[in-house]
Amino acid sequence: MRKQPRQARSRLMVDSLIDATALTIAEHGLASATTARIAETAGISIGSLYQYFDSKEQLYAALLDRIVAELMAVVDRRSAALARQPLHEWVRGLLDEVWDYLEADQGLHLKVLRNWSQLDFMRGIDALEQKLLGVLSLHALQQAAVAGRADLPARIYILINSVLFTLVRYISQPSPLVSREALVRAFGEMVERELGG
Incomplete structure (x- = not known):
């Protein structure tokens, strides 16, 4: 994880990204669970995702x-x-x-x-x-x-x-x-x- 969430809002963002990762894998399969699709599922920009996670592998691990x-x-x-x-x-x-x-x-x-x-x-x-x-x-x-x-x-x-x-x-x-x-x-x-x- 790139940035450790310290504030409640940041923790919610990380939780939202992890939730979106699960949904994306469940709905589209692992091969299609890209950072772009995960960000889209979470309803955030890809740049916001990269503030917290460097890669889809880090999201999978989380x-x-x-x-x-x-x-x-x-x-x-x-x-x-x-x-x-x-x-x-x-x-x-x-x-x-x-x-x-x-x-x-x-x-x-x-x-x-x-x-x-x-x-x-x-x-x-x-x-x-x-x-x-x-x-x-x-x-x-x-x-x-x-x-x-x-x-x-x-x-x-x-x-x-x-x-x-x-x-x-x-x-x-x-x-x-x-x-x-x-x-x-x-x-x-x-x-x-x-x-x-």
């Missing part, structure tokens, strides 16, 4: 940072419930809330993330992986039946990455082979089987 921050907030909100419910229910609840976020605003974020392979989304995957590793490791250590397993860190790593990368692949497919509900249920059962205690 959008992905926002999406990842919002997904991390979902994990944080759901983490408080982990001690009060069975693990498979927690996993299902978490994935349902993630799905609700992705499908909000007529699937805006879902449409953006369908371009994940062309965006630098791996940084976001890494952040989500670390967050989930912390949450599930703490939970597993509190379960006597699984806490002593020498391979526990490897199991948690495999589970988390199985979920993350399967979801990314699922999102990328126009017509997935399984329903969302079946996928969420299977993930809940898989994590419960491995870490439920």
Whole structure:
């Protein structure tokens, strides 16, 4: 980002540009999400856009940072419930809330993330992986039946990455082979089987 927004008006401008980036990618595709089109969608001049962002790649990165921050907030909100419910229910609840976020605003974020392979989304995957590793490791250590397993860190790593990368692949497919509900249920059962205690 070229210029850090300090005033409320500047922060609104940056937010507007990030919103416009999401809308432009969702409506026109990543290849057509140019700075000119993003500025047009935001209703500002290209010069105003360049006061804050040097390139479309910086806009894409800011959008992905926002999406990842919002997904991390979902994990944080759901983490408080982990001690009060069975693990498979927690996993299902978490994935349902993630799905609700992705499908909000007529699937805006879902449409953006369908371009994940062309965006630098791996940084976001890494952040989500670390967050989930912390949450599930703490939970597993509190379960006597699984806490002593020498391979526990490897199991948690495999589970988390199985979920993350399967979801990314699922999102990328126009017509997935399984329903969302079946996928969420299977993930809940898989994590419960491995870490439920």
